[in-house]
Amino acid sequence: MFRALGEIEAAVRKQNKNYYEVILEDDCKEQGITKEVSFEKMKHMYQMMQEADLAYDKKQYSASGLVGTDGEKMAQARAAKTVLCGDFIGEVMEKAIKMGESNACMKRIVAAPTAGSCGVIPAVFLTLQKNKGFSDEKMTEALYVAAGIGGVIATRAFIAGAAGGCQAEIGSASAMAAGAVAYLMGADEKGISNAAALALKNLLGLVCDPVAGLVEVPCVKRNVLGAVNALTSADLSMAGINSKIPPDEVIDAMRSIGKALPESLRETGQGGLAATPAGEAVKDKFSKKK
């Protein structure tokens, strides 16, 4: 696993290879597997994301009853053409909510990088593929780009809400997706890392404050935030707008912010939204239900 986005960029230049290839080859070396085996495995991950998207049940609620059916509401808003952001972003929003709800409803998803943030990458990838006509192979390459960026974040900082707050989950997922979109749109290695940095910067400090400790409120809807932020960050990068703070330093900032977060804001369900009167009421009701 690379320890810095700068290392990936250097390897791309030195080996005169593609961003995704450098990440793929590094993983093959670490795991002792061939490129073909690794690529098929990653392609399978993408297919599982496609399947999970289709498996959404528009009538199902989670065990707590807190989430469910919102993905369908977004689908209806799109059908009624009332979405201000346009149908492309509308579809990204719909898919992000659906995946988050499927996860809460104990359906099968792909953790990317975590279960709580599982909607960000599929929402962006599936919608972009449909819109631009990329092949599954090309999308698989982009998944390597996302995984490489996530690997650096996991190594330098963290990807668990309990360790670093929501910035570590939705923030990481958004940075991974942003870099992958930049890759798909033809950015060079600097542009890819820059897109990731721009996305992560926007989500620094986001706390993990799930109501009643469940991966439901606000987690499901934050997948929309992560997905849309990934696309706007990629667009900024493609327009040549640069992060004034270098990408690896942004990740280091995420780490120091996470370390400074009190435990009540790191997936304990004790602070933030979880500690509001409404949040506490849900918790009380749910513990009585047991």
Add this chain to the structure above:
Amino acid sequence: MNLFDIIGPVMVGPSSSHTAGAVKIGRVSRRLLAEEIESAKIYFHGSFLATGQGHGTDKALVAGLLGLDVDDPNIPDSFAIAREKGMHYTISGIDLGEAHPNSVKMNLTGVSGRELEIVAASIGGGQIRICEMDGLTVNFSGDLPTLIVHNLDQPGHVTEVTSMLAHKSVNIATMQLYRSNRGGNAVMVIECDQEIPREAIAWLEHLEGIIKVTYLSLLEEEYV
């Protein structure tokens, strides 16, 4: 950690620690018992107790005890499957003190009467740790073939076990020794790079001073 811990695993939601980790604890415990489970007493601790129901931790653990994997869509229906297969279980709460917040204690009984008491923790990202077996401290992940030998705290048992492993060309990845007190009960936990042949384990079981031998195999055909 590798790339497929970042993109992946494919799992049934909602939580890698509270759902996927719980399935894995159940699966590893089942393999450690090395037979079909007849009854399981399950005691949830800490965050597993507080938020387990909402995360489906209870269903996930029972699914793992039944042998289901983390991506099995039948996990939400594990209670019904347990009823069908005649696996009895009870679920309650416990205070395990300073244990990891995502911990569970279980008393398992197999169809042949074999028993196992186990304490395990889900430590994040679907990774788990077995913390206690039959009252003695252990510490292993379940990701490697693992040999657990309970023996009397006497000279020579470590040599017996490690010589056998050398003879079978099994390389030791990690090794830990614990004991209740001097001259009392001891346990060695050995994580290996290769699988240990069944006959070698049977040989160990018959040695004097060896109380119990448990083996976690990762081969599909090795566990029921």
